Amino acid sequence: MILGLFVGESFAELSVAESTPSSRGTLREHQRWYLPKHGLKAYLQNWLTKTPHKPERVIVSSRFLYKLAGHRLGGSVAQIVTSGFENWSHFASLPANTRSTSLRQLNRCPSLSSQDLIFAVHERILSDGSIGKPLDLSEIGAIHEKLQVLGLKKVCLHFHNSNLNSIHQQQTRDFLVTLGYEIFEPPVVDAFPSLEPFTRWKTNTLSAAVSGTFEESMKEIFEGLSAQIKEEQIFFFDGDLRLHQGEPLYRLSSLFALEACLYSQLSKIMNTKMKSEKPLTFLHFGIEHFSYLTDEKTLTESPWGTLALGTQGCRDFSIQPSSLLDLHDDGSLVTKGNLSYEPGPIHLGRGHKPLVADLLIQETKWPEIIDLDEKQARTSLDRWVLLMQTWQRSVKKLRFLANLLSVCFEIK
Amino acid sequence: MSELLSAEIQNCIEGPVVKYGYLSEQIDVVATPQSGLTSSTTGNRVMTDTISEAQNPKSFLLAIEALERGL
Incomplete structure (x- = not known):
């Protein structure tokens, strides 16, 4: 069996898939958890004691780099x-x-x-x-x-x-x-x-700056899985979907590998369904991240701008679930840039600033998706309602997403 | 903000798109003159397909890709 592990900014998830020829690629187990509630290492250790599935190899993808984006790097x-x-x-x-x-x-x-x-x-x-x-x-x-x-x-x-x-x-x-x-x-x-050289230099500096954090992240995963899996059985993808084991040269690239993997797999699903191999565009509306994926090979876009790393065509929407909401003078709702997903939306119990994610949570089944306990959900909702009441005193009507997403998207 | 999104969409997306992700069911892709998207016969809603993330989680797709690449 093979374990797929994805570590996002606030959420992590794992899947166990069969690797035997007879049932290759069958999903046996899937778990998702909120990292501020359950740390990565402890969750993995606990999961291994309970799961009936014993994977032999692991493939890891992480977006921890985005958590670092608000911080000054390169100090060492x-x-x-x-x-x-x-x-x-x-x-x-x-x-x-x-x-x-x-x-x-x-x-x-x-x-x-x-x-x-x-x-x-x-x-x-x-x-x-x-x-x-x-x-x-x-x-x-x-x-x-x-x-x-x-x-x-x-x-x-x-x-x-x-x-x-x-x-x-x-x-x-x-x-x-x-x-x-x-x-x-x-x-x-x-x-x-x-x-241009300065893009290559920037990429190199970023690579050096995140190398230590990547190593710490790897160590946490190794220790979390050590009861079942040896270190040499843990792998990562780079931006071209080549497998590696966390060598310094590939660390930065591996932090942007998820999009290439998603494009590859989503294309295969659609090609099978449509019985054609026409290149498609995918709109990814994940819990933490909105982006679109194309078949174009591009340079990697990052919070630090373009990097000298080839990857699958992927671009972020300028509005993200972590975009901060504010009330404009004319009463309309506007976004004011993007925060990190830490501490996150009000509805997840830790944030105090309203995000686009908070609006979406209102209309979705997020509590089911993220395993929010009832008490936490009620406290968060109270905080959100209080904020909305404050805003409603300022304007007669809040047209939430009309000013945000209506040109290209509409919320059901 | 809407103009910014429109510009991005016009630059990058042509024709039908496929949605993926837990929030994809809550967000419709709509064709407008600004968006540059091709309108389908269903009003101004662009013909889209959706791949369920619940059935195809990211970590599962990672595992499948790794298997296909010889892991």
Whole structure:
């Protein structure tokens, strides 16, 4: 049997599927839980003691990165940068994606770089790939002295034109690896060879910044499943749906792999149903996330803007379940950017600010979906009603989703 | 806000779409001049299909994909 584990921002779910040839792909068990109520490790440990199913392998997908989006990252990551290009690291921290600059991105894209942790090196590779100024390793040695004082172990190498000639990058990497540093190098995306360097640098910095958190997340899963499953039987997908086991190179990409997997599987379901292989567009209206998926291969969109990671075409709607609601001066309801799903909607008992999710909960069977206990549901509802009464005193009529979603969607 | 959504839809979606997710039953896709969607014969509601997340949870689809890829 195989265990599929999805860890979202506030919810996690698992499924056990048969892997034997006779009943391959049959769903044997499915569980979903609210993470603030039941922690990941404890839930998994408890589940293993009760379930009659004993999976041998695990595939994991996580969206924990979105929980980090409101926080400043990169505080323990040093960058070694070609002299004269130090400011590009700050430029790289801005959302590069103007094609779909959603409020989600604009509101949730704090800088990934700290000026104090950027170290310039006087080397130069020219635009034809030739060496304009050779690297002097004594400069790297001097930076090593500073890194030791600061206690930094993660280092990003951002040398201009290193995609044309990586000799200086290689020399620096070899030098620092022998000193025990963890080195991160900008990815090259074959499908997008002319990608601007600052997008690659940003991706690299983000990769280094989330690497430690990814490791902690992996450890929690390993410990949760250790009674039944060995560490080497736990796998992840990268953005191209290649299996890996959490190696640093693939960690960032794996945090955006769910969409590629969904597109692949949803396409197969529809192709079987329609008996054709026409590319389709899927609108994903999940509990935590609204997006659309197409067959287009694109660069990954993230709360930090476009990343140098190839993936399945996926774009977030600018309105998300976690979009904050507010009352406009004219009495209409508006959204004011997106919050993290932590603490979440009022109806889930922890949030105090109204979200789009709260409106949807009113019309759906969420309590059934999320296993909210009666007392918690009643308290949350009281809080919501109180807020609505306050708002209703300000306006004669609240036209909830008319100002939000009516052009493209309507709520039944 | 609606204009922003419309622009996104016009850029990315052509023709029928398939909905997926626990909230998909609560949200209809509607064709309007701004949306750029093709209207079906059922008024202005775009012909859509829905895949139930309850029957096809994300974690299950992950497991199936992994099996298909040799795990």
